[in-house]
Amino acid sequence: MSGGCLEGVRIVDLTSVVVGPLATQILADHGADVIKVEGPAGDIGRYLAGKGRNPGMSPKYLHLNRNKRAICLDLKRPAGHAALGKLIESADVLLWNVRPASMSRLGLDYDTVRRIKPDIIYCGMFGFGQQGRYRDMPAYDSIIQGVSGVADLNRRMTGAPAYVPYVLADRTAGLIAVQLIAMALYHKARTGEGQRIEVPMYENMVTQVMTEHMYQRSFVPPLGETGDPRVLDSDNRPIRTLDGYICISANTDGQAHALFDAIGMPELKSDPRFRSVAARFKHVREYFRIRGEAIARRSTTEWMEIFRVADVPAAPYNTLEMLFDDPHLRDAGLFQEREHPTEGTILEIQPANSMSAGMRKDWLPAPRLGQHTEEILVEIGYGDDAIERLIEEGAAHGCPAAEPS
Structure with missing residues (x-):
């Protein structure tokens, strides 16, 4: 038992890289049973974010995927797709972060998923809202920072457009998704009703930027121009x-x-x-x-x-290196050494927030690709012979044995 205020909530996590894994990690830290579903190639975040001790276990992946279990299914194979359907039947939340058209092609649009689980909370995170002409455009953090005006804020301050050098849009959207999922779970607890949630990165980042910098254009007719001069002044810095x-x-x-x-x-x-x-x-x-x-x-x-x-x-003023020795962070225990069963000693970033009755009690290390495939298939009703067939035909993949570091 995980403990935590979300104990008993199961989340099927189809997300990758940062935006979705951040959201599901926060939910997992508070007790949710997050099942990370990956295809045979795995979450690209396993490889995109730096060298690890073992392939597919990059530093950023480790920091965004603790307290989850992992199943590997090939959704292009009917048997793999059917296994996902059985997993959804057991879930409270389905979270994904690809373009909606991709979900439709996979047969995982809201109406189809709702037929499998009528009270599902179906949360999609994608680049652009579906009411506008950008709806089918692909999006990554840098694209959203550029189109939403974030890069232009740097131009206003320094003379040249630049991205904020951390994935600001992904992380903002991930935090917003957590808020909306928590509200949807509360609504479901009161009414028994699931719902569809859409978290468009573009509209969310424009909202963040323009509530700060719409400034004199807030009035009709305008009283002046955009941009809070106090915040944008070139001397507004350390x-x-x-x-x-x-x-x-x-x-x-x-x-x-x-x-x-x-x-x-x-x-x-x-x-x-x-x-x-x-x-x-x-x-x-x-x-x-x-x-x-x-x-x-x-x-x-x-x-x-x-x-x-x-x-x-x-x-x-702290550099990144100075943060490791910051006396306040040491007092708070933000960075703690943990023993990962295959990656050896890692420096874990502890949850920054606390709840007296809300945090999970156990700690699960970030999983290897397919680490819990067989365990989860058993939970949703597959017998040994059926699991063996799934693996033999490539519809499901287990985790090869690994020597601990």
Whole structure:
């Protein structure tokens, strides 16, 4: 028994790479029985995300697929497709992240799946909403970052369009899918009714960008242009100190006035350009310039102590490498060593959030391709002879024996 608030919920996971595996990992961390269904080639994320100790076990795959079981079925073979149907009969949620047309070609559109399991929660994650002309276009994170305006935000700030160097759109859509699935499970618990959920990455990322930057175009007629100038200013970034960088965000009048005292410029509190939130917003470039020149005169350590005493919101600037030694993250135990049965010692990222009665109690290492095929087939009613036939004809694939690392 997994424990956790989603214990007893079975999720059939047809997703790959990041967007879907992130969603199902969060659900699995809270107790859901997530069954990862892969074809004979496996999730491309097994190979796309760096070298591992064994083929098909890349670092990113390990970080996105813990607490799941894996079955390998060839859905192009009738017997493999039929096995998936029996698995869906036992499920509460079916989650997928290909174009809807691909699901239809596989005979897995919503109406067909609903005939198999009438109360299924059927959640699709794909590039573009099905009401618009982009609906059949393929999409990956970089494509969505470009078309949704994310890359243009970098152009506005630095002069050249650029992608955020982590899969922002995939991860945003994955988190939204978790929210919607949780609401759908609550609705099902109250009413017994399943439903279809659509999570289009494009519309979701445009929503994220434009609630931040629609700005003066929010009004009809417009009161001005798009883009929050405070957020897009080129000096809105970590501030150079005498020996490194520091991150500061003094937004309220109390915080800004404390900052002015801390940097030895109390006269700015009465300067009409900086004495209020609205004034600092209007003169944000000058505000950032003065702040930056003052901060450059002391070390990061000195400023952290000064700002701690003054209660100015500030934190050290961390590189990726520095995160491993960050004292707060050490206290929180975010990175923990785990023993994977085939991959040896790995550094696992623990769930960042906690619930006093919601987290699963056991820990399942990220599975190898087809690791639980036979176990899951038994659970859905296949006998030994039927399983052997499925494997012999290539409709299902087990996991070859592996020596532990």
